[in-house]
Amino acid sequence: MAELQFREAIRAAIDEEMSQDEDIFVMGEEVAEYDGAYKVTEGLLDKHGPKRMIDTPISELGFAGIGVGAAMNGLRPIVEFMTFNFAVLAADQIINHASKARYMTGGQVEIPIVFRGPNASAGQLSATHSVSYDAMYAHFPGLKVIYTSEPADAKGLLKSAIRDDNPVLFMESEQMYGLKGEVPDEDDFTIPIGKAKVKREGSDVTVIAHGKMYHVATQAAEKLAKEDVDVEIVDPRTVKPLDIETIVKSIRKTNRCVIVDEAHPFGGLAAEVGYLIQREAFDYLDAPVQRVTLPDTNAPFAKNLFDEWLPSPDQVIDAINTVTYRK
Amino acid sequence: MAKKEKNAEEVSFTPEGTGIRTNGEIVRSTELPDPTDKKHTDLDLSDEDVVDMFEQMYLQRRFEERAMQMYQKGKFGGFLHLYMGQEAISTGTTYALNDDDDIITAYRDHGWGLVRGVSPKEGMAELYGKVTGCSKGKGGSMHFANVDKHFWGGYGIVGGHIPLGGGIAFANKYKQNGRVTACFLGDGAVPQGALHETLNMSQNWGLPCIYAVENNGYAMGTAVHRHSVGEIVDRADGFSMKKMVINGMDVLTVYEKMKEIADDVRENSEPWFVEIRTYRYRGHSMSDPMKYRTKEELEEYEQLDPVERIKNYLLDEDIIDEDKVEEIEDSVEDTVMEAIDFAEESDFPEKEALYDHMFAEDDYPFHR
Numbered sequence: 214m215a216e217l218q219f220r221e222a223i224r225a226a227i228d229e230e231m232s233q234d235e236d237i238f239v240m241g242e243e244v245a246e247y248d249g250a251y252k253v254t255e256g257l258l259d260k261h262g263p264k265r266m267i268d269t270p271i272s273e274l275g276f277a278g279i280g281v282g283a284a285m286n287g288l289r290p291i292v293e294f295m296t297f298n299f300a301v302l303a304a305d306q307i308i309n310h311a312s313k314a315r316y317m318t319g320g321q322v323e324i325p326i327v328f329r330g331p332n333a334s335a336g337q338l339s340a341t342h343s344v345s346y347d348a349m350y351a352h353f354p355g356l357k358v359i360y361t362s363e364p365a366d367a368k369g370l371l372k373s374a375i376r377d378d379n380p381v382l383f384m385e386s387e388q389m390y391g392l393k394g395e396v397p398d399e400d401d402f403t404i405p406i407g408k409a410k411v412k413r414e415g416s417d418v419t420v421i422a423h424g425k426m427y428h429v430a431t432q433a434a435e436k437l438a439k440e441d442v443d444v445e446i447v448d449p450r451t452v453k454p455l456d457i458e459t460i461v462k463s464i465r466k467t468n469r470c471v472i473v474d475e476a477h478p479f480g481g482l483a484a485e486v487g488y489l490i491q492r493e494a495f496d497y498l499d500a501p502v503q504r505v506t507l508p509d510t511n512a513p514f515a516k517n518l519f520d521e522w523l524p525s526p527d528q529v530i531d532a533i534n535t536v537t538y539r540k
Numbered sequence: 541m542a543k544k545e546k547n548a549e550e551v552s553f554t555p556e557g558t559g560i561r562t563n564g565e566i567v568r569s570t571e572l573p574d575p576t577d578k579k580h581t582d583l584d585l586s587d588e589d590v591v592d593m594f595e596q597m598y599l600q601r602r603f604e605e606r607a608m609q610m611y612q613k614g615k616f617g618g619f620l621h622l623y624m625g626q627e628a629i630s631t632g633t634t635y636a637l638n639d640d641d642d643i644i645t646a647y648r649d650h651g652w653g654l655v656r657g658v659s660p661k662e663g664m665a666e667l668y669g670k671v672t673g674c675s676k677g678k679g680g681s682m683h684f685a686n687v688d689k690h691f692w693g694g695y696g697i698v699g700g701h702i703p704l705g706g707g708i709a710f711a712n713k714y715k716q717n718g719r720v721t722a723c724f725l726g727d728g729a730v731p732q733g734a735l736h737e738t739l740n741m742s743q744n745w746g747l748p749c750i751y752a753v754e755n756n757g758y759a760m761g762t763a764v765h766r767h768s769v770g771e772i773v774d775r776a777d778g779f780s781m782k783k784m785v786i787n788g789m790d791v792l793t794v795y796e797k798m799k800e801i802a803d804d805v806r807e808n809s810e811p812w813f814v815e816i817r818t819y820r821y822r823g824h825s826m827s828d829p830m831k832y833r834t835k836e837e838l839e840e841y842e843q844l845d846p847v848e849r850i851k852n853y854l855l856d857e858d859i860i861d862e863d864k865v866e867e868i869e870d871s872v873e874d875t876v877m878e879a880i881d882f883a884e885e886s887d888f889p890e891k892e893a894l895y896d897h898m899f900a901e902d903d904y905p906f907h908r
Contacts, residue, residue: 238714264714267745269741270737270740270741270744272737272740272741274703274733274734274737275703275706275734275737275738275740275741276703276737276741277703278700278702278703278704278706278707278734278738279703279704279706279707279710279738279741280707281703281704281707282644282703282704282705282706282707282708282709282710282711283707283708283710283711283714284707285692285704285707285708285711286642286707286708286710286711286712287711287715288710288711288714305697305700305734306700306703309696309697309700310695310697310700310701310704314693314695314704315897315898315899315900316678316897316898317675317678317679317683317693318675318678318679318683318685318687318693318897319673319674319675319676319677319678319679319685319897320676320896320897321675321685321686321687321688321693322685322687322692322693323900325900354898354906355898355899377900378900378901379899379900379901407905453907454904454905454906454907455907
């Protein structure tokens, strides 16, 4: 095991895959000569050269579509968005083209492309830089969506994403890039897409949390452990296809569930998982499922308001207290 | 002194007017450049080539005329955007390009499919939504494709396929395979941001791609001078891109100019922006009452019909006689009628096909 930063784990995944497949290239804003806006792609220009590390203008719609066209014509692009908040400009290419061209041509084209970059909020960046997009893209058939929480998951799942012959959205977080974690040294370490992981075993309540919210859930679990509440945390890792079996298995054990999601409440992952739980585990529930999400408001700038806006460990504790009838 | 305010009725935004040539002084991006004065032999085309061009164009025309009848009879649903009037562009371009050069276009795609390897049977079956269609009944009128023959398909979002064309060209440059991409769009796609982003990157990156506007005068029902300022082709200037305006009603002209351009793209790996002026004989789609243009304007362009023009060329040059023309026309008619029979007799896709072609793998766990 090696201890790597999140950004180093992503870089290693890209570097290893690029080293064994000449058709893989990286394009995006500041990915090459600047070494990456968040230093994820640092050093890759020197190693792989300007043909494969391509700086784009600020034209998300244009370069996302060029990536899709290149994927149709035999390459395996990794398209970096400086944040998925900017990828909204490219949504037509992801939603109308990448996810649909195979289907509407009756299977004549293959689109092996990865769209990656940070998702959701990163401190006080106000309304347009703070939105979580994983559930939005997961809504659309034809796309796979991954939002990982730890360096090992990031490396293993990104390698799988790059090898996947479908469009995959791979989401990260500005605030997690410096996070360190143990990453297996094995030569070809991959994690299959679509597999959740029980990351903390517990018997009293199941908390479902992915991406940055996994760490909020962990903090809540650690605090509650001091009060003898035994929290199990399931990290879906892949949002679509969703591993509902692992979630249901945990709930059959704990009979209680809280979903933590850094998205707005309407129609998000928390809503979908909540529906699936009532369908698949209704008879096992001892309390209604609770969720902790962003409020139905835009992200504010003011520090006090922002702290109020972002899901906190205390909110998770409150929700756990509700489903366990502790308070 | 305060500036005098205008009366409410004096305020307007979009320029007004019916038609593309009847709006007083505003006549932009509509004048047809002169057709080539070269004979086919000057262009290194054989007699057989020009006869085939006529046959290809007549096939596109009859295919659509019959498709329109079938649509009106309620034989199939969806949209039906007809290419009639623009056949010289698909045909001249296909002749100008190599067989492994890449073509991508928007939703007015029947002509492109037929001239680039979609058989009349597969095309008609696709209109009917049958499993024997070129896209297995999954695409319909807007999504003809034959990727084996480097026809990447018709796309339904106006301007959305333009970056895809750039990406196909990007991959060709990456692989250094010498292929040229021709990305066609309508004049209605010219104001889309996707075009301008793609042109900028294409010039900066030296992508071997021809971006060709089939300017048929109307974005749906909005005349070109009402939706775009200046001359369309001058968009190229902002990107220091090579440009040309081409008469799209004459197949020999389209062939001559597109060949010159394709040769240049292949040699220098630099993109071109081309405006090919043409005219759409039918409405935007089948539900279009065409109130935005005059009957006189339509008749004026019907005098320039590209299919009649190449037919008359064949007769005037004594390449073939009237009997031979009739023989070709009858044979095309038979082909189209056989295609209709084929489409009608073909099966619809099985219910299970709903889940086919979503993902590369067969065992994807669909959400339910």
